[in-house]
Amino acid sequence: MTHQIADRRDIDFVLYEQFRIQEICQYEKYEDFNKKMFDMIISEARKLAIKEILPTFAESDKIGATFDKGKVHVPECFKKPYKLFVEGEWTAMTADPELGGQGLPAMIATAASEYLSGANYAFGLYGFEGHAAGRMIEVFGTKLQKELFLKKMYTGEWxxxxxxxxxxxxxxxxxxxxxxxxxxxxxxxxxxxxxxxxxxxxxxxxxxxxxxxxxxxxxxxxxxxxxxxxxxxxxxxxxxxxxxxxxxxxxxxxxxxxxxxxxxxxxxxxxxxxxxxxxxxxxxxGMKVMFQMMNDARLMVAAIGLNCAAASYGHSLGYARERFQGRALENALDQNAPQVNIIKHPDVRRMLLWMKAHVEAMRSMIYYGISLVEKEELATDEKDRAYHKGLLDFLTPILKAYCTDRGVEVCSEGLQVFGGYGYTKDFPVEQLLRDARIAPIYEGTNGIQAMDLLARKLGMKKGQVFMDLAGEITKTINQAREVPALGEMANNLESSLNRLTEVAQHIGLTAMSEKFKIAFAHACPFLDVMGDVVAAWMLLWRASIAVGPLAKLTKEKTGADLAAFLEKNKHAAFYQGQLTTAQYFIQSILPVTNGKMDAIKAMDSAVVDMPELSFGT
Amino acid sequence: MTHQIADRRDIDFVLYEQFRIQEICQYEKYEDFNKKMFDMIISEARKLAIKEILPTFAESDKIGATFDKGKVHVPECFKKPYKLFVEGEWTAMTADPELGGQGLPAMIATAASEYLSGANYAFGLYGFEGHAAGRMIEVFGTKLQKELFLKKMYTGEWxxxxxxxxxxxxxxxxxxxxxxxxxxxxxxxxxxxxxxxxxxxxxxxxxxxxxxxxxxxxxxxxxxxxxxxxxxxxxxxxxxxxxxxxxxxxxxxxxxxxxxxxxxxxxxxxxxxxxxxxxxxxxxxGMKVMFQMMNDARLMVAAIGLNCAAASYGHSLGYARERFQGRALENALDQNAPQVNIIKHPDVRRMLLWMKAHVEAMRSMIYYGISLVEKEELATDEKDRAYHKGLLDFLTPILKAYCTDRGVEVCSEGLQVFGGYGYTKDFPVEQLLRDARIAPIYEGTNGIQAMDLLARKLGMKKGQVFMDLAGEITKTINQAREVPALGEMANNLESSLNRLTEVAQHIGLTAMSEKFKIAFAHACPFLDVMGDVVAAWMLLWRASIAVGPLAKLTKEKTGADLAAFLEKNKHAAFYQGQLTTAQYFIQSILPVTNGKMDAIKAMDSAVVDMPELSFGT
CATH class of the missing domain: 2.40.110.20 (Butyryl-CoA Dehydrogenase, subunit A; domain 2)
Structure with missing residues (x-):
């Protein structure tokens, strides 16, 4: 089985069809780029990742970084890829070329790092932190400080x-x-x-x-x-x-x-x-300066959740196609029926579709967050800038917590697809789960993110930022409603969004009342349902883009003809997958989200009321 | 911090107050036992576990079993505890003393193994498997086979x-x-x-x-x-x-x-x-014989979920009490306010209460399952025997899958309570999570359990066994409704049970229709909601027992007086904890379960409809 990182087809879809990043080249800042160059850069990153970084994945886990008398030795296998990483100028992709960067749009850098970091993020942490730390010096440093440090950090020399x-x-x-x-x-x-x-x-x-x-x-x-x-x-x-x-x-x-x-x-x-x-x-x-870095870092950690999940999904899908085990359900009683590959089993399909839905939703969520970073920077008027900054600030804790929590869950589900083999070190899925598990803690635990959302973000501009977000979601809903295949999904998402608005108001008011502790006891579930609704939004958005090309590709085909075509034509299959994935999430996951919202609305006080001694003696 | 395994107070509550195991001594089979002896046996198990087995926990993880030219060496630190384990006759606690057992009721053996296995189940697997394998010989073996193998296996010599x-x-x-x-x-x-x-x-x-x-x-x-x-x-x-x-x-x-x-x-x-x-x-x-063992083994694996979760909860609770970090929410803006122990933070309390609710529900579920094993065996008439066997057969896949899935989730939440420290090997919580992760795969993956529930168990006696279970749950609901403090909880659980009955009928019929694949795509979520409702039942049952002694202990106390008393008197605190835990689960978790049931009832077909190629290329 080949090693899997992120699915390039899906990344391209998000870049060029969902967020139309190629249009950014109309801005003066990016006028020297075009889609072809973006493609080439991502391909280069992917090549380096697969050829040089991925082979370190298991070995660096086995050997680990070692400590000896004050010195730290990174796994020896990191040395060559780090050299190539630096030579390829991957350290600070979005930084000014004069400072050692490539001057890339943030979203293209994100795509490249899906590979560079996704191949082994224990390696990526060495590679990208020079940029993250340098960013603070770039924004807040004196002229001399910038001269002394920036280039060395952005080139990865330091x-x-x-x-x-x-x-x-x-x-x-x-x-x-x-x-x-x-x-x-x-x-x-x-x-x-x-x-x-x-x-x-x-x-x-x-x-x-x-x-x-x-x-x-x-x-x-x-x-x-x-x-x-x-x-x-x-x-x-x-x-x-x-x-x-x-x-x-x-x-x-x-x-x-x-x-x-x-x-x-x-x-x-x-x-x-x-x-x-x-x-x-x-x-x-200092905190103001550090927050500059922390907000960037929170998006980066969200991407760790995505990257581990995407890799786990890729491996599980490959395994489910290659592993023959059990008979098809329709032949369950025929002891002589042939074994089928396990992707035929409904429960394996459920696990895979659950993983896929979350991986793709997370990818879109994170790229959307990155698009806001870019829009904030490119904005020419203050109102526009503030609008995008508001959305980004609001979404940052949601992206960080939701994508890292779901990232761990996807990795755990990926292990389950492999059965007993998944628990062994013969396959990378157990390591992906172990690697992913720090992300809900890194850069502010997810509990801290939930407090940030409730205490600071929800009330921004008297709730207007939340309403702006709801407005963006509504745009997609209205667009989707025009398409017959998406009408029911659009209505269901709208109904969840309306519930969410009520829940947001309710928990926001409670947080400012004498019952504030009870509100904070529901902060994590509140972040979670925010994440689910945003995820559903992203998947509906994807589906509403996919319907057009799908109709073109499948024109006049129906029934068995269509089914056969969808198993042959990978373009059509991809777009159909977008519709079916959105359907799965909205019809099978969103009802659970609605239940979570009911629980929050009930604002039960048990968590706060519990005597400390009652937790156990 | 002291090492934690299971909470003895809670085990005693389940044994003597919820399931009244002491009454089993009225049966001839157990007439030589009494409560004092049970207590002593559990205390002995606990002592051995804490003194000899627990110290192997981290070391055996670090060293591991090793393989060299066809020979396997268990961690050296297992040798002495294994010897003591065998000497203490812990291998086959429920077996006939003439065969090397202690002749204990299964529930007392379960309690003892919460310690013996809970201290390090990698050790426990060596200890208990002689009994598990021997059981098949005891039931199906010839006289000679029994003579040759049983005693050696039950004594742990082999x-x-x-x-x-x-x-x-x-x-x-x-x-x-x-x-x-x-x-x-x-x-x-x-x-x-x-x-x-x-x-x-x-x-x-x-x-x-x-x-x-x-x-x-x-x-x-x-x-x-x-x-x-x-x-x-x-x-x-x-x-x-x-x-x-x-x-x-x-x-x-x-x-x-x-x-x-x-x-x-x-x-x-x-x-x-x-x-x-x-x-x-x-x-x-052979399969018939093996199923004898597998059903026992499935309960044992369910207990692994419980044991790891209980240990993780114990550690997290201890840490949350000892770790000072952050200010109380009411002093959040006062930079000079003192740090508080993190159990004061609403979100940490939420994590702990979530863990506690699941640990205690799982404990009661498993002990209930064990009580059915015993009742089946002790039954004097066939109808009674079949009734208990039916409930046990029905519940076995639910216990196995639910307790192992939740076991992993509780261990993950326990790690989160520790923050960054939880991810290090300085604390046992990361190992508990790693150790627990095999349990959803062992002895039939949880997907297999869900198929067993839907394909075999749900239709047993034309659905009568499910109705018997619903009847048992209803008994508790009716009893709880008599108590004002539990009325709302009783009504909410009843409403969820009614929904569950509808869902069960719906999925059961779908499984027998041409849409059977869609039904099986919802089999795991169906098992999950079954588990949630049974968990809620167990917690309401616990609460309905606790109200009596709580009222006695807190008589005439109200307001601040009562609150202070509940932080001082550990008996009152324990019973109050039962009420508040049930309240938490029923008011904050069961609404989510209801949402899951809505999703199942919708019976969306996306999982089955998804073209195979659409999963990715």
Missing amino acids: GGTMDLTEPGAGSDVGALTTTAVKNDDGTYSITGNKIFITSGEQDLTDNIIHPVLARIEGAPAGTKGISLFIVPKIWVNEDGSLGDDNDIVCTGIEEKMGIHGSATCALTYGSKGKCRGLLLGEENK | GGTMDLTEPGAGSDVGALTTTAVKNDDGTYSITGNKIFITSGEQDLTDNIIHPVLARIEGAPAGTKGISLFIVPKIWVNEDGSLGDDNDIVCTGIEEKMGIHGSATCALTYGSKGKCRGLLLGEENK
């Missing part, structure tokens, strides 16, 4: 990290205790400990640039007293030359359930009193 | 296995190719290969008795031509002495996602033409 978490300050970032003291030369002496620092130490790059959150002596408590510092592993002199070792010690790496190839480091800054950092942005405004 | 699966015959057992040829001396020569044989080879016992499914030359195709053979690793002479090595070669063990301590073996029988077996039961009736 690595990057994000250093937030401390043993006592995880979800509660404001509780951190790392301190910064201003020196006479304008630098700050940094002292403290951080944990869970992805790529915090590694032997792939000559230097590592750590954005470190710390509290300047005397600053206010909580998040309002946090500043952000650029803390290089090796000091960088003002002329760009490398100086001394900057007194950052890696004290260990975590043994984890998955992503063994990714080094998760504990770092100590300034144990000899010699760790220096440069203030990035203003004093005490 | 191990046992069950050898069904072949590379091309997993879910489709009938496709097996292992052959048996009758010899002149009445034995059969066995030739073939099996895979996924738990404990198929190990170095804990002097001999291993393999029940092997094979086809006698010339037997019919499929399951109707399968016979079962007793195939010892070392031949056992008719005088009980050990003979020659029986030509069974272990060719390898699986590398798995979890339960690394349990050896999952590939076995080759008769590669030198010298493997002999004894026919167990009649020729071509």
Whole structure:
């Protein structure tokens, strides 16, 4: 069986048919690109991923990153692909070419990274974090800071990290205790400990640039007293030359359930009193800077959910086609009937269609989020910009939590398709599940995302942003209703959207009442139903695009003729698949979503009422 | 933090208050027992589990069973606890003392094994399989077979296995190719290969008795031509002495996602033409014999789901109480407010209550299933026996699939409570999730269970068994309705039960119509809603028992007085917890179940209609 990552046909559909990314070339910023170039770039990424990164998948899991006397060794098999990754300029695809990037639209970069990261995201984490960390310097850094760091980070010559978490300050970032003291030369002496620092130490790059959150002596408590510092592993002199070792010690790496190839480091800054950092942005405004990165990172983590799920689906589908087991249901009692491939069994088809529906919905959701990033940036008037920014801010926690939760569930279902074999290391599906399981925790646990949605996002502009989103969904519903094949689906989604609007108002009001704790006890289910409705929207949107080309391809064919054609013509099969997938989700999943909404509307108080001692003694 | 297995208080509640197992001592069979003895036995099991088995949990995962030139070495740390396990006569607790058992009621054995198996079920698999395999010999064996094997197996001196699966015959057992040829001396020569044989080879016992499914030359195709053979690793002479090595070669063990301590073996029988077996039961009736074991085994696997979930809940609860992070929601904006333990956060409470509700529902479901085993056996008239057997047969696939699916989900939620720490090997929750993940596959995948429910069980006695179950549920509803605090819950469960009855009729009829494939595409969701309703029933049953003692304990207390009392008095807190947990499940989960039922009733055909090519190219 060939190794699977993402389905290129589906990516192309989302890029060119759903979001029509080729039209972005009308903007001056992208005038040097065209569809053919986009295709070529994605193909290059796919080639590198399949040829060089995918072969590291199982091996890096087996070997893992290793720690020895303060040094971290990444799996040896990462070295060559990392070199090729850097040479191919994949580190910062959307960055300005003058800074080492490719100047690509974000959505094309997302498609490329479906392969580059999807092949082994434990590897991808090393590859892309230089860009993520650099983005903060690009937006908030001084001219000198940009000159010193950006190009090195965007080209992948130096690595990057994000250093937030401390043993006592995880979800509660404001509780951190790392301190910064201003020196006479304008630098700050940094002292403290951080944990869970992805790529915090590694032997792939000559230097590592750590954005470190710390509290300047005397600053206010909580998040309002946090500043952000650029803390290089090796000091960088003002002329760009490398100086001394900057007194950052890696004290260990975590043994984890998955992503063994990714080094998760504990770092100590300034144990000899010699760790220096440069203030990035203003004093005490570190969280603002960090949020820039975190919002990008949340979309990236959503994509981890998608990538693992897409790979698991690809493998499961391949297995279901190749594995012969059991007889067709119509021959169940005929002991001499031949075995069929398991994709013939209704329950296996159900698992596959459930996986496919979620993979494709997640793909569209994430690309939609990325399209908002782009639209915000390209907007020429403030109103337009604010509109897209509002939608993006609103959707970010939903994308992060929904796609990572469903990503894990899809990977678990993928394992189930394989039966006993899925539990063994002979197939990649068990590793995909283990690798995916961190994503609901990374970059703000999904519980934190749900609180963000309820406490901050739902009330944005007095609820107008939610209504804007509902308006966008309604556009698709109205369009779909014009098509007879989609009418019932459109009506069902509309009915769920109306319920969702009621639920949103109800939970929003409750969150501002004395019963606010009860509202927050329903925050996660609320995010979940938001995600389901957005997923259904995306699938209906896809179906409404597919009807046109499908009708053209299948013209005049009916009955057995049509059925045979759909098993032969892959274009027609793809479009038919879009309709049937939407039908499955809207008719078999959305009723469950409606039930979840009923549960939220009931706003039961048991979770809050439960005496603490009643949980167990 | 102390290691957690199952909550003894809850086990006692289920044993003595919900199912009143002490009353079983009125039967002659159990007249030598009393509640005090039961308590002592469970305490002994718990002691052995905590002192000797629990310490092997992480180590056996790290080391794993190893394979070297046909030999399997179990983790060294298993050796001492296995010896103590055998000495304590834990192998076959329910078996006749004359055969090496303790003659215990099945429910007490279940409680003991919540500890013995719950502490590390990779260990428990070695411990209990001698009994499981021996049961078939006890029921179907000849006098000589019983004499030769039973006592050795029930005392744990010899191990046992069950050898069904072949590379091309997993879910489709009938496709097996292992052959048996009758010899002149009445034995059969066995030739073939099996895979996924738990404990198929190990170095804990002097001999291993393999029940092997094979086809006698010339037997019919499929399951109707399968016979079962007793195939010892070392031949056992008719005088009980050990003979020659029986030509069974272990060719390898699986590398798995979890339960690394349990050896999952590939076995080759008769590669030198010298493997002999004894026919167990009649020729071509092997499946009937094996089903005896499989039904027991399915309950045992359901318990794996429960055990892993219970441990994960215990750990998560402990962590949520000890871990300080974030401020109380009412102080969210006060940067100087102290950190609180995370059990104060509504979303963490939601996760914990979700876990608790499922753990306790699963416990009651499984113990109820076990009570039916016992009632079937103790029944004095045929009608009574058939009634309980019917309920047990009906519930077996539900228990197996529901408890293993939910078991995995509870373990995943437990990991989430720990945040980033949960993903590391510093805490046992990630291993519990990995260990639990095989259970939805073991002993018939959950998809197979759902087919069993729909194709065989739902129609038993023309649906009467389902109606009997509904009648049992209704008894609890009627009882609960008498209690004001439970009235609304009772009504809601009744409404869900009525829906379920409609859904059952609808799917049952569809399964017998030309649309049968569509029905089977909804078989898993149907099993799932059956499980939810049974879970809600169990929790309402628990609550209806708890109201009495709670009222006594809290007499005349109200408001803040009552609240303070419930945080101090652990008995009152426990009973209050039963009410609040039932409330949570019925008000916040059952509406989702209702939505799932709507989806089933809609009987959408997308899963069946989907062209095969539309799944992807």
